[in-house]
Amino acid sequence: MSDLIELRDRMRAFTDERDWAQFHDPKSLLLALVGEVGELAELFQWVPADQAIERAASDPLRRRAAEELADVLAYLVRLADVLDIDLAEVTRAKLADSAQRFPAGDVRGEAPDKAL
Structure with a gap:
C-alpha cells in the first residue's frame, strides 16, 4: 500500500470518527x-x-x-479523496508529461515560463 493511500485512509477514518464529512465539500477543503x-x-x-x-x-x-x-498535505489528500482523484497516479502522469515537454538536455539550468 502506498503512503498516499495510507494517509487517505487515515484521513477518512479521522473524518468519519468525528462526523466531519458533512463539512468537507470541495470548496471548504480548498479554502482550508x-x-x-x-x-x-x-x-x-x-x-x-x-x-x-x-x-x-x-x-x-x-x-x-x-x-x-x-x-x-493533509488537506490536499482529503480534497483529492473527496474528488475521487488518485494523487499518485495523476502526479506520475503529470511528471511524465513534463519530462516530454521539457527534456533535460534542452532546459537544464533554465527556468521555463511554465515548468509543470
Whole structure:
C-alpha cells in the first residue's frame, strides 16, 4: 500500500470518527488548503531567498515549516479523496508529461515560463 493511500485512509477514518464529512465539500477543503499554504508562506515571507534553506534547516523554522507542510498535505489528500482523484497516479502522469515537454538536455539550468 502506498503512503498516499495510507494517509487517505487515515484521513477518512479521522473524518468519519468525528462526523466531519458533512463539512468537507470541495470548496471548504480548498479554502482550508489555501489557508494552510498561506501559513506556510508567512513563515518565509521576510526570509531572504538566499538564506531560506539555511534558516529552515534548524528550529524553530524547521519545526514550524514541517507542521504547516503536514497541514497542507493533509488537506490536499482529503480534497483529492473527496474528488475521487488518485494523487499518485495523476502526479506520475503529470511528471511524465513534463519530462516530454521539457527534456533535460534542452532546459537544464533554465527556468521555463511554465515548468509543470
